[in-house]
Amino acid sequence: MVGDLQIMEAGTEKMAKKGKFSKRSSKSNKKLKPLGGAVKKAKKPSKKMIKLFRKRARAYNSDEDEEETAPDAMQSLHEDSSDDGSEGYNGSDDEKEGDRYGTHRGITRFTEGCRAFRTAFLNIMKKNLQNDPLGPILSANRKLVAEKLAEEGIEQKAKAEAKKDKHLAAKTGHVTPASFLDTKEKLLISVATKGVVKLFNAVNKAQSSQNGLNPSNSKDAKALAKQRKATFLSDIKKSTERNLENAKVHHMNKANDDEPAWAPLRDSYMLTSSKLKDWDKMEVNSFHHCF
Amino acid sequence: MARLRNIKRRMQMKVPVVRKQPTVDHVTGDKIPKSFVFSRGKLPGSLKQLELDFRKLMMPHTALRLKEKKRNNLKDFLDVAGPMGVTHFLLLSKPKSLPHLRVARTPHGPTLTFEIPEYALAADVARAQTRPRCPQGLFTKSPLIVLSGFGSGGQHLKLTTIMFQNIFPAIDIYTVKLSSCQRIVLLNYNSDTKLIDFRHYSIRLQPVGVTRRIRKFVHNHKVPDLRSLQDVSDFVTKAGYGSESEADEESAIVSLSTDLSRVNRAPTKSAIKLQEIGPRLTLKLVKIEEGLCSGGVIFSEYGQENSQTEATEDKKATTEGKNEANEETKDDDGEEDD
Numbered sequence: 001m002v003g004d005l006q007i008m009e010a011g012t013e014k015m016a017k018k019g020k021f022s023k024r025s026s027k028s029n030k031k032l033k034p035l036g037g038a039v040k041k042a043k044k045p046s047k048k049m050i051k052l053f054r055k056r057a058r059a060y061n062s063d064e065d066e067e068e069t070a071p072d073a074m075q076s077l078h079e080d081s082s083d084d085g086s087e088g089y090n091g092s093d094d095e096k097e098g099d100r101y102g103t104h105r106g107i108t109r110f111t112e113g114c115r116a117f118r119t120a121f122l123n124i125m126k127k128n129l130q131n132d133p134l135g136p137i138l139s140a141n142r143k144l145v146a147e148k149l150a151e152e153g154i155e156q157k158a159k160a161e162a163k164k165d166k167h168l169a170a171k172t173g174h175v176t177p178a179s180f181l182d183t184k185e186k187l188l189i190s191v192a193t194k195g196v197v198k199l200f201n202a203v204n205k206a207q208s209s210q211n212g213l214n215p216s217n218s219k220d221a222k223a224l225a226k227q228r229k230a231t232f233l234s235d236i237k238k239s240t241e242r243n244l245e246n247a248k249v250h251h252m253n254k255a256n257d258d259e260p261a262w263a264p265l266r267d268s269y270m271l272t273s274s275k276l277k278d279w280d281k282m283e284v285n286s287f288h289h290c291f
Numbered sequence: 292m293a294r295l296r297n298i299k300r301r302m303q304m305k306v307p308v309v310r311k312q313p314t315v316d317h318v319t320g321d322k323i324p325k326s327f328v329f330s331r332g333k334l335p336g337s338l339k340q341l342e343l344d345f346r347k348l349m350m351p352h353t354a355l356r357l358k359e360k361k362r363n364n365l366k367d368f369l370d371v372a373g374p375m376g377v378t379h380f381l382l383l384s385k386p387k388s389l390p391h392l393r394v395a396r397t398p399h400g401p402t403l404t405f406e407i408p409e410y411a412l413a414a415d416v417a418r419a420q421t422r423p424r425c426p427q428g429l430f431t432k433s434p435l436i437v438l439s440g441f442g443s444g445g446q447h448l449k450l451t452t453i454m455f456q457n458i459f460p461a462i463d464i465y466t467v468k469l470s471s472c473q474r475i476v477l478l479n480y481n482s483d484t485k486l487i488d489f490r491h492y493s494i495r496l497q498p499v500g501v502t503r504r505i506r507k508f509v510h511n512h513k514v515p516d517l518r519s520l521q522d523v524s525d526f527v528t529k530a531g532y533g534s535e536s537e538a539d540e541e542s543a544i545v546s547l548s549t550d551l552s553r554v555n556r557a558p559t560k561s562a563i564k565l566q567e568i569g570p571r572l573t574l575k576l577v578k579i580e581e582g583l584c585s586g587g588v589i590f591s592e593y594g595q596e597n598s599q600t601e602a603t604e605d606k607k608a609t610t611e612g613k614n615e616a617n618e619e620t621k622d623d624d625g626e627e628d629d
Contacts, residue, residue, distance in 0.1 A: 170335030173390055173407050176415045177571065188490055189565050192477040193543045195437030196494055196563050199462070199472070200545040206464040208548040228465060 314376040323460050325352040326379040327368055329359050334385050337412065341390075342383050344413045344570040348476065348491055349381070350430040352460070365584060372397045379458050380583070392574065393584065394454055400582040401589065403454055405574040408486070413569030424493055424566050426473075433459045434474035434491070441480045447579055447590040448480065451487075470551050475565065485592075489572035492565040496551055499544055499560045502527075509554055 045053070315322055328346045330339070346355050354377075368380065382393040390410070395402040417423035436459050441452045455478055462472075472494060479488040498506065504526060508515055520526055543563045547555060555561045579590040 169387070170385075171337065172388075173410050174337045175409045175411050177411050177419045179419070184488075185567070188477060188479055188488055189492065189567075190542075191439050191479055192437055192475055192490065192492055192565055193563055195439070195477070196435065196472075196475055196565070197543060197545055199435060200469060200563070203464050203467055203469055204546065204548040224465070 321461055321463075322378075323352055323376075324378040324458055325376055326381060326458065327354055327357060327372065327377050328381040328383070329357055329363075329368065331365075331382050331384040332386075333361075334383060338383060338385055338390055340412050340414070341410060341570055345381060345383070347413070347430060348434070348568075348570070349458075350433070352433060369398055369583070382584070391577075392572075394458070395583050396454065396457075397583060400580060400584075400586060401450065401454075402580040402582070402584050402586075403451060403576065404578040404580070405487070406577050407572055408575060409573040411569060411571040413491075416567050416569030416571055420567070424495070425568070426493075429473055429493060429568075432471040432473060434476045435459070435462065435472055435494075436476045436478070439477065439479045440482065441478075443482050444480065447576065450579060450589075451576060469547075469549065474568065485575060487574040487576065489570075489574055491568045491570065493568050495564045495566065496545075496555045496561040497564055498555055499562050506554070 314325075326349045328342055328349060330342055334342065346353055346357070371377070372380070378397055380393070380395040380397055382391075382395065384391045384393070390407045392405045392407055393402055394405070436455060438452050438455060441448045459476070475492050475494055477488070477490040477492065479490075480486075481488070504515065507513075515526060517523065517526060520529070544560050545563060546560045547557050550557050551561070575592070576590075577592045578588060581587040581589055
C-alpha cells in the first residue's frame with residue numbers, strides 16, 4: 001500500500017518531501033480504520049462521496065492537507081473492495097487498470113490531472129533559455145521588470161555615493177604624516193628645544209643660587225623667602241617703570257584726540273568690555289616664552 | 292527587618308569618597324587652571340579620537356573621562372565647571388566645512404575660534420615613528436608651553452598667547468623640579484600663512500660625551516655583548532657606529548645644577564631631545580568673541596562681523612566705482628566664508 005502511494009506521488013513531481021508525509025498518515029489510518037466510518041460503507045461509494053472525491057480532485061492544488069486526505073479516503077475504499085483494486089488506481093503505472101473500475105472515474109481524472117501537470121512542467125523545464133541578464137522570467141512584462149531593476153541600481157548607486165561623500169566629509173583635515181621628520185618638523189623641534197633650553201637654564205640659574213638650602217628646612221626657607229622677595233621687588237620696579245612710560249604715551253595720545261574726560265561722553269564708551277580693558281597691558285606673570 | 296537593616300547599611304557603605312583635587316598649587320599658591328575638553332554636535336570617529344588625544348594632552352588637570360550626552364548643552368558644562376574649579380573649555384565641533392576648535396575661558400569668556408585645516412592624531416604620529424616613546428608617568432605632570440612667532444602680530448595674537456599661557460599652570464622657577472618637566476606644547480605662528488602649528492613633544496635628557504654603548508648599558512642594566520671585542524677596554528674606548536656621529540647640537544645642551552635622574556647627574560651636561568607625541572594640528576584663528584561662545588566679536592578673520600573691516604570694504608567700493616570689481620571682491624569673500 002505504502003509503496004503504491006509513493007509511486008503515485010512520484011507522478012506529481014513532489015516525491016521527496018511528501019512521500020514521508022503520506023507514509024506516516026497511512027500508518028495512522030490503518031490503526032484508525034476499525035473505529036472510522038470506512039467500515040460501514042458499501043462496496044460502491046455513494047454518489048455523495050463520489051461528488052466529494054471529484055471536488056477534491058479538482059481542488060487538488062498541491063496543497064498538503066488536501067493531498068493527505070484524498071489518498072486516505074481512497075485507501076479505505078480500495079481496501080474494502082480488493083487488493084487488485086488498490087493496484088489499479090495508481091494511474092501513473094497503468095491507466096487502463098484504473099478504467100476498469102468505472103466507479104473511480106474521479107480518481108482517474110485526478111491522476112490524469114497529475115499527468116497533465118507533469119507534462120506541462122517537464123515542457124517548461126525542457127525549454128532552452130537564452131542567456132538573459134534578467135534570468136528566466138515567466139511573466140510577459142519583461143520590460144517592467146527590467147525597468148524596476150534599473151531603477152534599483154540607480155538608487156543603490158546614489159546611496160553608495162552619499163555614503164562615500166559622508167565618509168570623505170568626516171575625514172576632512174585628517175592627514176596621516178607620511179614622513180615623520182621633514183624639514184618643517186625639524187624646524188619646529190628646534191624651536192621647541194630652544195624654549196626648553198631657555199627654561200632649563202633659567203631654572204638652573206635660579207636654583208643654583210639656593211643650592212645647599214633646603215626649602216623644607218624652616219631656616220633655609222626664611223632665607224629663600226628673603227631672596228625671592230628681593231628679586232620680586234626688583235622685578236616689580238622694572239615693570240612699574242615700563243607701565244609709567246606706557247601711561248605717558250597713552251596720555252599724550254589722549255590729549256591729541258581731544259576726547260572728553262568723563263567716560264560716558266567718549267565714543268568708545270561701552271564698546272570695549274571692562275573685563276578685557278587691560279588685557280593687552282597685562283604682564284606675563286609667570287615663566288613663559290615668547291619669541 | 293534585620294535584612295532590611297543590613298541592606299541599608301550596605302548602601303551607606305557604598306557611598307564613594309570623592310577626593311577633591313586641589314585648586315591651588317601647594318608650593319606657589321597660584322590657582323591651578325583646569326579644563327574640560329568636549330564636543331558640540333556629533334563628531335566623526337577621527338575627531339572623537341582627537342578629542343581623547345586632547346584630553347590626554349591636557350592631563351592631569353582635566354576630566355579624562357568626561358561623559359557627554361547629546362542633550363548636554365553648554366550651560367550644563369558651565370554649571371559643573373563652577374564648583375569643580377574648571378577655568379577653560381576646549382570645544383571641538385564639526386560643521387559641514389572644516390573641524391573647529393574653540394578655546395574658551397569660563398565663565399565669562401573670551402572665546403577663540405580656530406579652524407583646523409589639518410590634523411594628525413597621536414596614533415598617526417606614533418605609527419610614523421620607528422620607536423614611539425611613552426615612558427611611565429609622562430602624563431602625570433602638565434606640559435610646558437612654548438609660544439613662538441606671536442610677538443609680531445596684532446592684538447588678537449596677544450590675546451591668543453595669554454589664553455594659551457594660562458591654560459597650563461604657571462611654573463615657578465625657584466621651586467620647580469626639572470624632572471617633572473616631561474612634555475612640551477609648541478605653538479608656532481607663521482605670519483605669512485597666518486597658520487598656527489600646534490605640536491606636542493616629550494622631553495628627554497641624555498648625558499653628553501658618553502658613548503651610546505655606555506649610555507645604554509647604564510640605562511638598561513643588561514649584560515652587553517662583548518663577542519666582537521678583543522678587550523674589555525674596547526667597550527669603553529671604541530667608537531660605535533651610525534647614530535653616534537650624530538653630534539648633539541650645542542644649542543640643545545644644558546648644564547645641570549641638580550640631579551635629574553640616575554643617568555643625568557648634577558655637574559654633567561645633558562642634551563635635550565624632543566620626540567613628538569601628538570596630536571599634531573594646524574590651526575587658523577578665525578574669530579574671537581567676548582563672551583563664552585557668544586557676545587561681541589573682537590576679531591574676525593573673514594571680516595563679516597567686524598565693523599572695522601566692513602568700513603574699509605565700503606571705502607574700497609566707493610573709490611573703485613566699478614561694479615565688476617565689487618562683484619569680484621564679494622565673490623572672494625563668499626568663497627572664504629565657505
